[in-house]
Amino acid sequence: MSDWQVWLIAGVLLLVAEMFTPGFWLACLAIGAFAAGLVGLIPVVGTTIETVVFAATSLLSMVGIRPALARRFRLGVGSGVRTNVDALAGKTGVVTERIAPGVRPGRVLVEGENWRGASVDGVVLEPGTRVMVVQVDGTTLMVEREPES
The missing domain is CATH 2.40.50.140 (Nucleic acid-binding proteins)
Incomplete structure (x- = not known):
């Protein structure tokens, strides 16, 4: 099995797991896994670079995307949404x-x-x-x- 396939499967599994956990943390890791999988499609790129891309993309999505998602979908006390x-x-x-x-x-x-x-x-x-x-x-x-x- 190719590296890119492993990253793709990991990304899908992380997205499925995100449905059962709060906070969008696993979704950020899934974004990193998908990015690493895309880089893995390049034949000359090794596992080390794929891992760095995974870590960097996951970190960037946690800093940039996760806060916006949390604000957009947050329900409960302080959200202004009445239920x-x-x-x-x-x-x-x-x-x-x-x-x-x-x-x-x-x-x-x-x-x-x-x-x-x-x-x-x-x-x-x-x-x-x-x-x-x-x-x-x-x-x-x-x-x-x-x-x-």
Whole structure:
């Protein structure tokens, strides 16, 4: 088996392994392996030069490409991307069960799901009233009457 084939197989295996690990570290090594494989196609180049190309390209991709990928695909705290129930903030819905502050929370239909709802500003909201989710408190949507447009 030629050197370039070994580098190609290593690159593919590293990309597959990257799917199961966070951080894009193995993807950077895969880029290095692919670069070394390309250099390995040149008949007069030896294993030492291929290894240097692998190391240099991997290092450069870790410094140059990895930070951009991490910023682009990062989810979680501090990313600005809302997921799960937090993604409901700002959505509109309809009151399905009367919301009477101080008495008990009602129900709100938002994006096809029925949630417990409470009025954020202490106003009674009757069924059929269009509301906007202001925040989420556990499994209760804190809502206010949707502004008239």
